[in-house]
Amino acid sequence: MDEWTLRAEGLTKHFGPVVGCDDVSFDVAAGEALGIIGESGSGKSTVLRCLAGDIAPTLGAARLRRRAETVSLFELDASQRRALRVETVSVVYQDPAEGLDLRISAGGNIAERLTAAGWRHFGRIRARARELLERVEVPLDRMDDPVVTFSGGMRQRVQLAKAIANNPLLLLLDEPTTGLDASVASGVLDLIRSLLEELDVASVVVSHDMGVISMLTARVAVMHRGRVVERGLTDQLFEDPQDAYSQKLVAAARG
Amino acid sequence: MTTSPHPVLTVSALEKRFYLHAIDREVDALRGIDLTIRPGEHVALVGASGAGKSTLLKCIWRSYVPSAGHVLLRRPDSSVVDLASASEQVMIDVRQRDLGYVSQFLRPEQRRSVLDVVQRAARRRGVSDGDALDEASAALTRVGLERKLWATSPVVLSGGEQQRVNLAAGTLAPPGLLLLDEPIAALDAQNRESVLGLIAELVDSGTAVLSVFHDLGAVRALATRVVVLDGGSIVAEGDPAVIVPSELAS
Numbered sequence: 491m492d493e494w495t496l497r498a499e500g501l502t503k504h505f506g507p508v509v510g511c512d513d514v515s516f517d518v519a520a521g522e523a524l525g526i527i528g529e530s531g532s533g534k535s536t537v538l539r540c541l542a543g544d545i546a547p548t549l550g551a552a553r554l555r556r557r558a559e560t561v562s563l564f565e566l567d568a569s570q571r572r573a574l575r576v577e578t579v580s581v582v583y584q585d586p587a588e589g590l591d592l593r594i595s596a597g598g599n600i601a602e603r604l605t606a607a608g609w610r611h612f613g614r615i616r617a618r619a620r621e622l623l624e625r626v627e628v629p630l631d632r633m634d635d636p637v638v639t640f641s642g643g644m645r646q647r648v649q650l651a652k653a654i655a656n657n658p659l660l661l662l663l664d665e666p667t668t669g670l671d672a673s674v675a676s677g678v679l680d681l682i683r684s685l686l687e688e689l690d691v692a693s694v695v696v697s698h699d700m701g702v703i704s705m706l707t708a709r710v711a712v713m714h715r716g717r718v719v720e721r722g723l724t725d726q727l728f729e730d731p732q733d734a735y736s737q738k739l740v741a742a743a744r745g
Numbered sequence: 746m747t748t749s750p751h752p753v754l755t756v757s758a759l760e761k762r763f764y765l766h767a768i769d770r771e772v773d774a775l776r777g778i779d780l781t782i783r784p785g786e787h788v789a790l791v792g793a794s795g796a797g798k799s800t801l802l803k804c805i806w807r808s809y810v811p812s813a814g815h816v817l818l819r820r821p822d823s824s825v826v827d828l829a830s831a832s833e834q835v836m837i838d839v840r841q842r843d844l845g846y847v848s849q850f851l852r853p854e855q856r857r858s859v860l861d862v863v864q865r866a867a868r869r870r871g872v873s874d875g876d877a878l879d880e881a882s883a884a885l886t887r888v889g890l891e892r893k894l895w896a897t898s899p900v901v902l903s904g905g906e907q908q909r910v911n912l913a914a915g916t917l918a919p920p921g922l923l924l925l926d927e928p929i930a931a932l933d934a935q936n937r938e939s940v941l942g943l944i945a946e947l948v949d950s951g952t953a954v955l956s957v958f959h960d961l962g963a964v965r966a967l968a969t970r971v972v973v974l975d976g977g978s979i980v981a982e983g984d985p986a987v988i989v990p991s992e993l994a995s
Contacts, residue, residue: 519834680856709833723807723833730809734766741767 493519494555495692496541496660501550503536510536512716514550520659523686523693525707525724527700527739533716534696538664540564541694542581543571554578556659576606580653584665586645589652592638596628596648599637603655622651626681643674647681654685661686661693667702679705700743704728712736751819753921753953754805756780759814759829761797761804761977774800775977778814784921787944787954789968789985791961796974798957799848802924804829805955806846807836818843821921841869847915848926852907853899859885859910860895866914884917885910887943889936904931912940919947925956929963941967965989 494517503510511533518524526534540547541563552563556578566574575581583589590599600619601609609615623633626647637645646666653661666682667675683706686693695706703710703724710727712720712735720733731737761775775797782788790798803809805816807828816828820843826835840846853862863881872880885895888909899907908931915923925944929937945967948954958964964971964985971988973981981988 522834522837676856708837721833722810723836725808726810729803730763732764732810737766 495520496552496554496694498537498541498552499550501537501540501552502548503533503540503545504548509533509716511540511713514711514713514718516711516718516721518660518692518694520692521690522709523695523707525703525710526694526696526713527698527703527710527727528713529698529739532713534698534713535664536716537713538581538662538694538696541660542579542662543575544581554660576603577656578658579660579662580656580658581662581664582646582649582653582666584668586637586642586649589649590637590645592645593636595634596623596637596640596651597633599648600652600655603652607656618655619651622655623648625654625685626651641674642670643678646670646678650678650681650685654689654691657689658691661689661691663693663695663697663706665697665699666695668697668699682706700728700740712739750783751823752781752783753819754780754782754955755815755817755819756801756805757815757817759801759804759816760812761800761809762812773977775804778979780972780979782922782953782955784951784953785948785969787948787956787967787969789956789958789964789971790974791964791971791989792974792980797977798974799926800977801974802846802848802926802955802957805922806840806844806924807831818922842871843920843922845915845920845923846926847908847911847924847928849904849908849928849930850926851911853910853914855900856898858896859890859899859902862899862910863914863917867917870918870920872918880917881913884913887916887939888913889939905933905936908932909936909940912943916943916947919950919952922953922955923947925954925958927957927959930959937963961989 496518499515501514502512514537516524526537528534539545541552547564554561554563581589597619600622601615604615604618620630623630628644628647637648667678670678679702697703707724710724711718714735720736727736728740731740757779759775759778763772763774778801790801792798800809804811805828811829814829817825818828819825826839860881863884864877867877867880890906890909899910912928929940932940941963944954968985971983971985972979973988
């Protein structure tokens, strides 16, 4: 397939003597979500944080392509990287405190992302924030409340609204429902699924949870000790895992 | 009925082995399978449980990874793709457009309405947004699922109702090849008859079917050819009336 939006090649991150991730490569096209599954410490979040620009990789390349224009993510300076994170690459973190300023309002968090992208007209910013909060099903009468007063599920919804505010090309989701109560998590998961379907965005979903991966992705890579040990169709991984570690992972999930 | 000379599916020298790392053991599931299916043919797989019938369907659907051999699928544009080695992206595209799979073990997508599940399947097969609702309604009516259930999530439905949602989604805007694994297992007599009628109609209009039915009466009534599996190999092949004695099919 030559229709990639994101291409990661040989992505490697060492923390001193510790291997974060090692020689990880994959493509993701617009309108599809790639799952990365593995236990904690497998390196899956390291991959995501390198792509997000939160940490610098030791080796490797990642390119992002929109029509004829290609950007090498790891060759940007700090200000270019910040600009990219405003309009092109969005991250939804497990902990909403990483993606939001909890002291300011839901509307304010979204307005911040919009103004960073050049929005100036107050009325239009309000209208766009309202539209986004409505889309993620946050009650509009809470729009001006500080996010710190919101429940975990609602905070995650605000983080999603902020992440999609400028129609990103790439959406990175790091354990987006981990830590939420089961019923709250399933509501947030439904929301993410429908957003992925309507946005035509390229997405990478990192999770240790097979339920999350199987609901959101059709393709998956399994990471273990920093390396991709298996890749395949998501239902194939669950029905016929090939690698020794994948077989253990699936057997454990089945209980 | 179409008389296309080209097979829609050509399986050759297909092998499937499972290697279980935890106990360092290899299990042979399919050996040297050769099989050809043309448009408008309904090939039924029969054999004892464990013979490899479902495994063969899953190797074609690629929820199992074939160990060796080829699974050639001819697509509507006449291109041929080897499902045994196709990339995941190509497989996803093939599954959406050209291949259907209905299994008694497959649960419909949860937390969506029945109508939504079936409409999505229609759109993936290229039905326009404007026609998807009509096509989905017609498909659900055909499998006899009451309209009052269409707005509910499949999770609250009985096994037989879920089965019919899968059948509606799997058979509308029919793909070139339909894989059926016990599609009537959970159905009552009346629904069983209407589903068998639906499968017969699809085959008449040119869809190729590869099926597994526990019910030998259904095999005798519907199949144009029977393939007998034993221990992962094809041991006999032929006319259903000859292979499935009528006393077994009652």
